[in-house]
Amino acid sequence: MATRYTIGSGVVITALALTLIALLIPVDRFGGTASAAVAAPAGDDDGLGTMSTAYGPLTAVDRDFIRKVRLAGLWELPAGRQAQQRGTRPPIRTAGDHLVDGHTKLDREVIQVGQALGVDLPNQPSAQQQEWLSQMTRAKGDEYERLFIKLLRRAHGKVFALVAVVRAQTRNSMVRALATSANTTVLDHITVLEDSGLVDFDSLSDNVQPTK
Secondary structure, eight states: OHHHHHHHHHHHHHHHHHHHHHHHHHHHHTTSOSGGGSOOOOOOOOSOOOBOOTTSOBOHHHHHHHHHHHHHHHHHHHHHHHHHHHOOSHHHHHHHHHHHHHHHHHHHHHHHHHHHHTOOOOSSOOHHHHHHHHHHHHOOHHHHHHHHHHHHHHHHHHHHHHHHHHHHHOOOHHHHHHHHHHHHHHHHHHHHHHTTTOOOGGGGSTTOOOOO
């Protein structure tokens, strides 16, 4: 009986060892670190490389993320205020409330992070974001509400994936805290947007771009 248990234990240990080796092989191919196995998010490289700060290394990806959080607030705050005023369905007005509340708090935090880490932040929405706001301003009635949900849900879906990767990979404690806050805010916004019942999930494919 003891021999049977010994053999069984040996098989389990061998299987676990083989599994561990299989998991480590892809890591070695990416340079020998576990975090490298997860692709870093694509972003704008400001050419400053990795900088030393009191809160840990600050990479180009970290700085790009901080700027993207600021940009999100610059167009989603006015979009939320517009939904509060123009929404005829209660879920649209509720989504507007959440956008305004969430991005007011997140914008305050990202400004503090930018100042502490010496990151220059944008002060107006990008050209694309301004166009999205213009589209919503021109739309009327039901068309407006559906466009609002479409543009905001798709934008939040994309940033949600970015937040997760940055949160997992950054070695800067301030960026990590900002990513944690952003994750909570974005998930809340995705939830209330979907609660409207107007999300067309087929249109969320990366191959489908918001109307220009």
